[in-house]
Amino acid sequence: MSSRPELKVDDEHGFIRYFKSLPTVHEDTVRIFDRGDWYTAHGEDATFIAKTVYKTTSVIRQLGRGDKSGLASVTMTVTVFRQFLREALFKLSKRVEIYQSLGGRMNWKVVKQASPGNLQDVEEELGGQFEAAPMILAVKVMSKAAEARSVGVCFADASVRELGVSEFLDNDLYSNFESLLIQLGVRECLIQVDRGEKEKDPDLAKLRQIIDNCGVAISERPASDFGIKDIEQDLARLLKDEKAATLMPQTDLNLAMGSAAALIKYLGVLHDPSNFGQYQLYQHDLAQFMKLDAAALKALNLMPGPRDGSKTMSLYGLLNHCKTPLGSRLLSQWLKQPLMCKEDIEKRQQLVEAFVNDTELRQVMQEEHLRSIPDLYRLAKRFQRKRANLEDVVRAYQVIIRLPGLLGTLEGVMDETYRDPLDEAYTIKLRELCDGFAKLQEMVETTVDLDALDRHEYVIKPEFDDSLRIIRKKLDRTKREIDEEFDKAARDLGQEKDKKIFLENHKVHGYCLRLTRTEAGCIRNKSAYQECQTLKNGVYFTTRNLQSLRREFDQQSQNYNRTQASLVNEVVGVAASYCPVMEKLAAVIAHLDVIVSFAHCSVHAPTTYVRPKMHDQGEGQTILREARHPCLEMQDDVQFITNDVELTRDRSSFLIITGPNMGGKSTYIRQIGVIALMAQIGCFVPCTEAELTIFDSILARVGASDSQLKGVSTFMAEMLETANILKSATASSLIIIDELGRGTSTYDGFGLAWAISEHIVREIGCFAMFATHFHELTALADQFPQVKNLHVTAHISKSEGGEQDAKREVTLLYKVEDGICDQSFGIHVAELVRFPEKVVRMAKHKADELEDFTTKHQDVGLKYSKSDVEEGSTMLKDILVRWKNEVDTGAMSKQEMVQKMRELVMADDKLLANPFFQSIKTL
Numbered sequence: 001m002s003s004r005p006e007l008k009v010d011d012e013h014g015f016i017r018y019f020k021s022l023p024t025v026h027e028d029t030v031r032i033f034d035r036g037d038w039y040t041a042h043g044e045d046a047t048f049i050a051k052t053v054y055k056t057t058s059v060i061r062q063l064g065r066g067d068k069s070g071l072a073s074v075t076m077t078v079t080v081f082r083q084f085l086r087e088a089l090f091k092l093s094k095r096v097e098i099y100q101s102l103g104g105r106m107n108w109k110v111v112k113q114a115s116p117g118n119l120q121d122v123e124e125e126l127g128g129q130f131e132a133a134p135m136i137l138a139v140k141v142m143s144k145a146a147e148a149r150s151v152g153v154c155f156a157d158a159s160v161r162e163l164g165v166s167e168f169l170d171n172d173l174y175s176n177f178e179s180l181l182i183q184l185g186v187r188e189c190l191i192q193v194d195r196g197e198k199e200k201d202p203d204l205a206k207l208r209q210i211i212d213n214c215g216v217a218i219s220e221r222p223a224s225d226f227g228i229k230d231i232e233q234d235l236a237r238l239l240k241d242e243k244a245a246t247l248m249p250q251t252d253l254n255l256a257m258g259s260a261a262a263l264i265k266y267l268g269v270l271h272d273p274s275n276f277g278q279y280q281l282y283q284h285d286l287a288q289f290m291k292l293d294a295a296a297l298k299a300l301n302l303m304p305g306p307r308d309g310s311k312t313m314s315l316y317g318l319l320n321h322c323k324t325p326l327g328s329r330l331l332s333q334w335l336k337q338p339l340m341c342k343e344d345i346e347k348r349q350q351l352v353e354a355f356v357n358d359t360e361l362r363q364v365m366q367e368e369h370l371r372s373i374p375d376l377y378r379l380a381k382r383f384q385r386k387r388a389n390l391e392d393v394v395r396a397y398q399v400i401i402r403l404p405g406l407l408g409t410l411e412g413v414m415d416e417t418y419r420d421p422l423d424e425a426y427t428i429k430l431r432e433l434c435d436g437f438a439k440l441q442e443m444v445e446t447t448v449d450l451d452a453l454d455r456h457e458y459v460i461k462p463e464f465d466d467s468l469r470i471i472r473k474k475l476d477r478t479k480r481e482i483d484e485e486f487d488k489a490a491r492d493l494g495q496e497k498d499k500k501i502f503l504e505n506h507k508v509h510g511y512c513l514r515l516t517r518t519e520a521g522c523i524r525n526k527s528a529y530q531e532c533q534t535l536k537n538g539v540y541f542t543t544r545n546l547q548s549l550r551r552e553f554d555q556q557s558q559n560y561n562r563t564q565a566s567l568v569n570e571v572v573g574v575a576a577s578y579c580p581v582m583e584k585l586a587a588v589i590a591h592l593d594v595i596v597s598f599a600h601c602s603v604h605a606p607t608t609y610v611r612p613k614m615h616d617q618g619e620g621q622t623i624l625r626e627a628r629h630p631c632l633e634m635q636d637d638v639q640f641i642t643n644d645v646e647l648t649r650d651r652s653s654f655l656i657i658t659g660p661n662m663g664g665k666s667t668y669i670r671q672i673g674v675i676a677l678m679a680q681i682g683c684f685v686p687c688t689e690a691e692l693t694i695f696d697s698i699l700a701r702v703g704a705s706d707s708q709l710k711g712v713s714t715f716m717a718e719m720l721e722t723a724n725i726l727k728s729a730t731a732s733s734l735i736i737i738d739e740l741g742r743g744t745s746t747y748d749g750f751g752l753a754w755a756i757s758e759h760i761v762r763e764i765g766c767f768a769m770f771a772t773h774f775h776e777l778t779a780l781a782d783q784f785p786q787v788k789n790l791h792v793t794a795h796i797s798k799s800e801g802g803e804q805d806a807k808r809e810v811t812l813l814y815k816v817e818d819g820i821c822d823q824s825f826g827i828h829v830a831e832l833v834r835f836p837e838k839v840v841r842m843a844k845h846k847a848d849e850l851e852d853f854t855t856k857h858q859d860v861g862l863k864y865s866k867s868d869v870e871e872g873s874t875m876l877k878d879i880l881v882r883w884k885n886e887v888d889t890g891a892m893s894k895q896e897m898v899q900k901m902r903e904l905v906m907a908d909d910k911l912l913a914n915p916f917f918q919s920i921k922t923l
Contacts, residue, residue, distance in 0.1 A: 005038035005075040007061045011106075016064050016071045018106040019043065028217070029095040030088060032081070033108065039076045046074040052092070053084045082125050089116050089126075093188075093217035096122070116217040117188025118267055120158050120385075123378065133157040133329050138190035138259035138266070139177065140226050141203060149203070151177050152255020154263045155184055155284075159381050160583070161275065163238075163263070165256040166284040173720075174210050175728040179291035179697070180284075181214045183337050190262050193220040213294045225265050226258040234264055238279040274384055290338035290680055291697035291728070295721045299700035299736060300674050301631060302335050312634040315674060319683065321600040323370035326377060326586050327593025334594060338680035340694060342614050348595065348682025349611050351425055354418035355599030356684065361413060362603075365596050369406040373399055376586035383576035390448065390458040390568050393575045396582065397444040400437045403430060403585075425595075429588050436581045440574070447571050460564040460571070471560045478553045482511050485546045489513055489529075493522045504540075509533065510550040512542045595682075602684035606633050606640070609684035612675075613691040618732045622647040622676070622767060625689040629671035630678070633686065641814040642688075645672055647767045652788035654761050656778055657771045658821040659792030664814040665771035666702070668792070669736050672769060673698050676734055695734040695767075699725040702738040722756060726764075735760060735768035750774045761787060778820045791821035872916035879904050879911065 009015050019042050025031070030048060033040045041049045042063070050057045053076070062070040076084065088094040098112040098121075112121035117136025119126060137155035151174070152167040164184075170176045181189070189211045193204065211218050269275045297303065304314040311317040316335055322328045339345045355362040374395055382388040410427045413419060444450075449461045462472035486503040495501035495515065502514045509532045515523065520539040523529040530547075532540040542550070602609035607628070615621070626642035633640040641664070646652055657665045675685045679692045701721045718740065725735055740753045753774050760768050761784050770777070781787040793813040827843050835843075883904055887897045911917055 004059065004080075005077060007040070007063065007073055007075050009040075009063060012063045014106055018108065019071060025097070026095065026220075028093065029097060032096060032098050034098055034100045034111070037078065039078075039081045040073055041076070042071050042073045044072075046072045049074050049076070049084060052087060053080060082127075085114070085122060085125055089114060089119065089122075093215075095217075095219075098122075115188050115219065117186070118158055120267075123159075123381070124387075133159065133185065133333065134188075135184050135186045136188045136190070136263065136267070137181070137184065137186045138221075138226075138263040139207070140192055140255045140258045140262075141207065142255060143203060149174065150255055152253055152257070152259050153177075153180065154256055154260035155186065156263060156267065158267060159377055161278045161384075162280050162282065163260060164282055164284045165253060165260060166286065167253040167256045168286055171727050172206070173724050173727055174206060175293065175724055176286055176291075177207070178210050178214065178293050178724075180286060181211065181216060182292045182294065182297055183286070183289050184284075185332060185336050186214070186216050188217045188219060190219045190221050190225075190259075190266055192223050192226050192258075192262070194223050210294075214297075215294075219266070221262050221266065225262040228254060228257045228261055231257045231261045231264075234261070234270060235281065237276050238264070238269065239281055240277055240279065272385070274386060278384070287696075288340060289336075290340060290677070290695060292336060292338075292677075293697075293699065293721075293724060293728075295702065295724075296673070296698045296700040296736075297336075299670055299702040299738075300677060300698070301670075302677075303332070312631055315631060315678070318631050318634060319597060319601050321366075321597040322593045323366055324373050324589060324593050325375040326373075326590035327370070327597060330590040331594045331597065334681045335677070338677050339682065340617065340680070340696065342616050342694060345614055345680060345682055345694070347421065347425075348598075349614075349684070350418070350421045351595045352598045352602065352682060352684060353611055354413070354415070354422055355596050356602050357418075358413065358415070359603075361409065362596055362599050364409050365406075365592070366600065369402065369409065370589070370593050370596065372402060373589055376582050376589065380579045380582040380586070383572070383579050383582075386576075388572050388576065390460075390571065393444060393571055394448060394450075394453065394458055396575060396578070397441060397448070399585070400434075400441050403434050403437070407431060407434065426588060426592055429584070433581060433585050433588070437578065440578050443571065443574055447567070459560065460567045465563070465567065467563050468560065471556055471563060475553065475556045475560065478549055478556060482546065482549050482553065485543065485549060486513065489543065489546075492528075495519060495522065502538075506532075506540060509540055509542070510554055511546065512540050512550070513546070514538045514540050598683045601630075605630070605686060607686070607688075609686050610688060610690055612679045612685050612687070614679065615691065615693045617694040617696060620691065620693045621649065622672075622692045623690070624672070624675060624685075624687045624692075626687055627671055627675060627690075628686040629667050630674060630686045632667060632671075643668055643814075643816040647672075650786055653765070653767050653786045654757070654780075654784070655769045655788055655790055656757075656780065657769065657790045657792065657816065658773070658775055658778060660794050660812060660821070663792035663794060663812050664816070665792055666738050667814075668816050669738060669769040669771050670702070673700065673734060673736050693767075694732070696730055696732040697728060698734045698736065699729055700736045700738075701725060701740060702736065726756070726759060729760070729764045729766055731765045733764070733766040735764075735766060737768070737770045737772075739772060740770070750776060753777055754780070757787075775820065789818070789820050790816050791819055793817055793821075868914060868916045872911070872914040875908065875911045875914065876917060879908065 022031070030045045031041065032045075033042070040046075046060055047057065050059050054074075059074055060072050061074070063073050064070045085096060088096055093116050095115040096113070097110050098114075099108045100111040101107060102109050114120075114122040115136075117134050119134045135155060135157050137153055140152045142150045142152075149170045149172065150167065151170045152165075154163060154165045156163050166180065168176055180186075191204070191207060191211070194201075208218060264270060269279075292302075301314045303316050304311075311320075316332060319335075320328055320331055322331055339348075355365070376399065379388075379392060379396060382392050407427065407430050410422055410430070413422055447460055447464055449457070449459045452459050460468060462469045483503070486497070486501075490497045490501050493501065493515075500516055500519045503511065504514050505511050512532055514537070516538045517534075517536075520534075523531070523539070523541055528543055529541050530543070532542055534540075609630075622645065624645040627645050628640050628642050632638055643664075645668075647655070655669075657668060659665055671686075675687065675690070676692055676695055677698060678685050679690070680694060701718065722737075722740065725737075729735055737756075740749070740756065753770075753772060754777060757770060757777060757780055760766070761780070778789045781789050793815045827840060827847065830843065831840055879901075883901050886900055892900065905911065
């Protein structure tokens with residue numbers, strides 16, 4: 001951190017007064033001041049940055065003097081600022097305001113604003129490398145009845161000029177809204193907050209909790225932003241087809257249109273005239289994709305978590321062998337939007353199969369073609385926002401000239417089975433796009449000096465304009481004279497060119513000479529040479545003649561750039577008109593990249609994945625042979641034990657899995673969910689054979705990791721998730737429950753687990769898996785033929801020694817078999833993690849006592865009535881009181897006390913005849 005800029009502000013007290021006069025902003029907003037080559041933050045923001053980026057408050061400096069008038073401040077280099085920006089927007093869901101001084105004293109203005117869902121202003125600083133599209137959504141809700149809610153949303157990815165709207169009915173737990181947040185991968189959500197009603201509105205609290213559970217940043221907006229008075233004319237200005245705003249059915253969706261008004265205002269798209277007539281409006285249908293909730297997202301490990309050590313710990317990390325940012329973003333979207341249409345799934349599978357079976361096709365596509373394609377969406381965005389330059393035109397050109405090679409590779413596929421699917425998905429589209437780009441390619445080759453690219457220069461060809469040709473001749477002549485000066489210096493100093501002495505075009509000093517540090521002594525005490533700067537890589541120096549030539553060269557370069565400026569603008573303007581074609585190409589490339597990535601994973605897995613056979617929704621069975629968890633089998637030192645899965649409607653639609661802790665129950669039920677999701681995104685699956693029905697949702701209840709931090713008890717979180725399952729599930733859903741009812745008393749927990757299971761079997765009738773330690777739950781199989789008991793196996797052997805010291809050796813086999821597990825292994829787990837031996841012995845002793853007690857008592861209820869218990873208890877209490885009074889003197893020995901108790905009991909015939917007392921006496 002030694003390179004941190006020094007804190008220097010011209011008018012410290014003036015700035016402190018200005019900063020303290022700024023209006024308060026939302027608590028999640030951080031203000032940054034751009035000071036040219038460095039940045040500052042002040043007050044609470046300085047403390048936040050010190051702790052977040054620098055991990056120490058020692059970097060904080062005070063502006064002004066004295067505690068009261070001073071202002072805590074932190075400085076950042078450009079690199080540190082960019083690091084902070086990524087952290088703040090992607091991980092901490094903060095908003096950032098960047099101020100710039102526009103001349104004059106304290107004339108600071110907000111020039112850039114960014115939030116997790118709106119990165120437009122800071123795309124350059126972030127380098128465009130987003131794991132997923134920055135999706136932002138606005139929501140408006142209206143309560144219809146006790147249970148029903150009407151929800152209207154509008155959403156956008158600010159990097160693509162599209163607005164999506166949707167309006168739907170929801171339950172009081174907002175299950176559909178949660179699915180939508182997951183499907184779209186929303187990063188930021190705008191909600192309507194009426195002043196004064198914020199604390200009272202229970203619906204708003206529920207909405208906040210769901211948005212928060214999904215890891216989405218919340219932005220509160222006033223009710224006035226959601227008004228629909230001007231929405232029609234706003235859409236008429238933004239949409240490509242002006243009539244669309246009045247003709248489209250979306251405009252009847254009042255809640256969604258209110259959300260659209262808020263989103264348009266928040267993004268400020270009407271302030272940028274380049275947006276006019278460029279947007280498209282479409283309606284999003286929730287039912288076209290499988291529904292996933294936040295719990296399923298965690299249970300299936302879809303996206304990388306903050307603590308994931310290895311890339312393959314999440315499904316996204318495992319499947320992401322994409323070579324372009326376009327592909328990585330589309331993969332993230334596909335994982336949250338598994339398909340529901342069998343035909344669409346099979347189309348993707350067919351394409352994956354083409355690349356799985358043709359190794360050369362797959363490798364050439366990855367290594368030669370896809371690897372060299374830049375982020376075309378980001379490139380198109382630069383053109384749309386009028387920020388593009390000649391270098392961007394060249395980057396677009398370099399993609400265009402590679403397209404024929406990519407096309408040729410696809411056209412070279414000989415296998416007739418895959419020719420048609422590949423043609424439909426890629427070849428025909430790419431051929432049309434190639435033709436569409438022909439004129440742009442011709443223009444670039446005519447106007448841009450492609451030979452200058454080797455020198456990293458982006459200039460118009462001198463032959464293209466007479467004025468340019470004259471300046472270019474002068475530039476070339478000056479450059480020759482600079483080279484001659486270089487030769488002369490090398491000879492004079494006796495240094496070998498390009499080994500000890502170098503000619504460089506330095507960004508500060510222009511053309512100058514550099515000597516390695518070991519040879520730098522040769523210019524000391526020589527007046528002909530003037531030192532410019534000493535750095536790690538050597539000493540920069542120049543001569544009077546070289547300085548003069550350098551000034552001449554710089555002047556001519558500026559002259560060249562001025563002369564070519566109008567031509568460059570013309571070329572960039574023509575290239576900008578190709579944005580729609582560029583975006584179409586981006587979509588085709590992204591699709592191809594993800595499909596090839598699926599094929600790569602399928603082939604390079606420890607055991608090759610297979611293509612699953614798909615059944616229509618609600619039809620067929622799910623049978624997996626030798627199924628594996630795709631992420632777990634990739635972890636180091638894991639020898640994965642495969643298991644079969646059979647889910648059939650009449651015989652095994654509800655699986656109850658019992659068995660020891662750490663025996664593989666969780667892995668077994670989760671891997672079924674992961675495989676179902678992989679199949680519905682069109683990927684091959686980790687089995688030797690697979691057939692699956694199409695599920696409309698995967699609903700999971702598998703643990704409440706951080707709920708306590710949010711003030712929700714583990715049991716409460718468990719009940720909320722389970723309530724969501726019971727309200728959302730249909731006969732076509734897949735339910736995964738890993739333990740239930742552990743956060744309350746054993747009896748309450750078991751009662752809930754039984755009632756929930758019975759409801760799923762009787763009322764919902766979908767495929768479900770329930771891993772549990774309540775062995776009593778297995779009795780469900782006796783009542784319902786569709787319930788099947790499974791257990792994970794363990795091998796138990798006793799070590800040698802006396803009966804008392806015999807130690808159970810438990811070996812977990814991770815194999816799932818039919819039937820019930822008849823014992824628990826909690827104490828064995830305690831032994832595995834090296835509990836103190838004394839504690840383990842005491843645990844075993846107590847467990848044995850309880851087991852003995854319960855087995856002796858399990859039939860007792862049949863021997864006596866409730867009145868026997870009450871009567872027997874009263875008489876026993878009287879005996880104990882009388883005994884206590886007689887032995888309280890302290891004069892009796894222990895034996896005499898026991899004898900006295902016997903006498904009192906034996907003297908009471910009525911007590912001896914009581915059935916309840918008789919059962920106790922036998923213990």
